[in-house]
Amino acid sequence: MKIVLIGSGNIATHMGKAFMHTGHQIVQVYSRTLANAQALAKLLNSTGTDSLEAVVDHADLYLLAVSDAVIPEVAAQLPQELEGLVVHASGATHIDVLDKFRHAGVIYPIQTFSKSVDLELTETPFAVEAREPADTSTLITFMSAISNRVFEGSSEQRMAMHLAAVFANNFSNALFQVAYDLLAQHDLPFDLIRPIILQTAEKVQNNEPRAVQTGPASRNDQNTINKHLQFISSNPDWQSIYQKISDLIVKRKENNSEN
Template sequence: MKIVLIGSGNVASHLGKAFAAYGYQIIQVYSFTKANADALAFGFTAALATDSLAQIRTDGDLYILAVSDTAIPTIVEALPADLVGLVVHCSGATDTAILKKFANSGVIYPPQSISKNITLQISEIPFCLEGNSPKNLALLQEIMSPIAPHCIPCDSKQRLILHIGAVFVNNFSNLLFQCAYELLEQYNLPFELLKPIIIETANKVQQEAPRDVQTGPARRNDEITINKHLDFLSQDKEKAEIYQLLTAQIIKRNK
């Protein structure tokens, strides 16, 4: 299996290393910045680095477009339409139609927050797979199963829904962590005091539905405590608005 990595960021780095560890051959790494392509390609025995899409090899079995959603159209346009290998992107929000110029195409999407310099077990991450034909979906399952056994077929609409869900549980929750961080920092309290409850909350939803483990003043409809909180937050309009919105939603869902 000869793989061309188009991209040198978080997803490309982790996928490339996982593929190489299994025995697949990374033959080329592309990045808009040559130094980034060089850095990632250096870790693979036979990989060439390039910053020119005109120099992309045409003998790959799998082309992985591990780039930002906004970069996908430009890269697709620049790649030759007659590539025989399977061309896939890794986006949750981009329809497979963007790859229609290629005879063989699909998607490998991990609903996971991936950072290049943080150790990650690819085998523990679920991957959503889509192919432009049953044959190509089966091929993707065959390619991915040795490194990521938790793979499921997922069409473009389902993948978009999953991506929205990931934004709620990851990006939005992280914003709330930041709100709490700023609040505690303002009053000389260490954020470490909240880390155990963050972990406990995350652990609970591994076993039960989120609604079943909801706690707090809004869950109890404790108006006295809620009003104390809002009175304190009146000095910070943005945090007060977030608090009010989320409190109203919890109360509504637990009537």
């Protein structure tokens, strides 16, 4: 397939590499910053442009890998006559945003991408959606060369997956940073907490999270909870997050025991 990448960020980079490694040709890379377009294009044996009007019209697939916020604007500026499949990769964006194109779809990877962190996509789940069933089949076949875990998911299911990923990835990472800051305040290195972070992630690979929940809230140990809240009394944001998540754990336990 001939592929045009619209965007030069984390997703465009990781997907572009995967497309190239599975034998496809990246015919063009667009970014509003020409240097970024050219840098990624160089990596992918392609050419860069900063003009949406200059995007070639003969590709088989156009991947819109830009920030969610600008997908509608970029879609509006692309030529309506594109023959190829136009897809975005956004979890929180409805397929309808691509309504003007003859062939529209979504390939949503449930994964976290950082430019600096290399990633094997084989085990990354991809939720695929297209307006036309024939296009769904095309996308499933196409993506199956990259990942073993390609499946069809509706726009609503994709929103649920995206939100689940935000809780499980973005938010837990934000809590890791709280741990980092807490340790730093007491002259302790983050290294102390790295093994438990890995162990926490490994535990839920074979268990439902609630089955391996531990900690003061899970024992409804209000004495320890109060000590903790007191310990971070100078940081109301941390206190409030501590209280809310502890309440959730306590409430969940109570609901379980009632069943």
